[in-house]
Amino acid sequence: MNLKAWQSLVFQENQQLNCMIEDILINSSNMFIGDQPLRARKIYHDKQCEIGEARLMEDYFVDNSTYDDAIYRRRYQMRRSLFRCIVDVVIANNDYFQQRPDAIGSQSLSPLQKCTGVMRVLAYGTSIDAIDEYLRMSGYTTRDALMNLVDGVILCFGQAPQVSYIVNGRENNRAYYLTYYIYPSWTTFFKLITFPTKKIYKLFAQCQESCRKDVERAFGVLQDRFAFIRHPCPVWDKDNIGRIMIACIILHNMIVKNELDAYLHYYNPTEFLNNMPTNRQPESYTEDDGQPSTFSTEFELEI
Structure with a gap:
């Protein structure tokens, strides 16, 4: 077969292939994206964020709140004053937590709502959508707030101390x-x-x-x-x-x-120097013979 005949054969085969492809594209309507069923639009739910904010403020962050400092400390693993300090610093360095109106004019979640939701997830290990009913905070928002608060804490408070020590007469600055x-x-x-x-x-x-x-x-x-x-x-x-x-x-x-x-208020630190507690009262009990016996809190340290 000479070159001219071979080129003619290749051209005919390409023409046949193009016809097959055109037939598939024209007769198979499923190949077109426009014929595919459209995804259902996301339904907008008005969560009324202001209700969640009002409930949160009344429970923890107003005078004569429903729950006192001890309950807040037990639930969120930190004092309320420390939490407010962390929130204020993170807000000043991250625009994500600043409250602003959305496209329809409604106020978004407050910084306290977002940070409280994150701390509850960290403290209890719950799922990200478990706080939706209380704080009116969706799972997507909780996940986003979690990573933003994490980055804010690392940025604002995560400065490692400088390490410097001497070993064998040589100064080291790495841990x-x-x-x-x-x-x-x-x-x-x-x-x-x-x-x-x-x-x-x-x-x-x-x-x-x-x-x-x-x-x-x-x-x-x-x-x-x-x-x-x-x-x-x-x-x-x-x-x-x-x-x-x-x-x-x-x-x-x-x-x-x-x-x-x-x-620091449980024991006097100097008591450990003498191996004898100074602020504990000796315990006594009555034995079978009716004579009271006293237990001494003194002990000897064995090496």
Whole structure:
């Protein structure tokens, strides 16, 4: 077959193929987007956000509110004054939380509604649409407010302290992390010595295990405070999960610092220097012979 005959054959085959495609497009109406059934339009629901705001203000944020400070602290894991401080700072740095009218002139959700909804989700670990009936806040808005509050907390309060210490006469300005052997061999990762033989290695392993236990206990306290990170996370994006975890750690540290005065009135700190409590009364009971016996609170420390 010469070149001219081959070109003629290719042209005929292309013509046949074009005719087949045109026939399919013309006779098959399902191929056209316009013939597909239209999606139902989203129905607008007037949630009456002002009702949710009025209920929230009456319950927690007005004089002689329905619920006192103790109940607010138990439900939202922080004092009311600290929550208001966080909201004010985040509002000043994020336009998302500023209240403004929508397209039909109705006021949107207030900053207190959005932040309260986020804190309830973090504290109780509930689904994002569980607060719709109380705060008139949809699941989509709650999810959006969650990530905006997380970013605001990290931006406004997440400044890490400067680390500086001297080891073997050399000054270091980077922190080290206590890890297991499964982590990469990076210079900032201090792994556990699996089988310590020398005395100094045994001492190091003992101190490292003690510090790791403290970290694990602290993480347990964090999970107890925020049920959102204790339950299976409803956020599927890995980066968002990391940001939420960082924000929860920052909030936890802020709560501890704000409530530090509540942790200091139980015992006199000097009592631990003498190994004998100074503000406990000895307990007594009556034995079978009728003579009262006294339990001493003194104890000896064994090393």
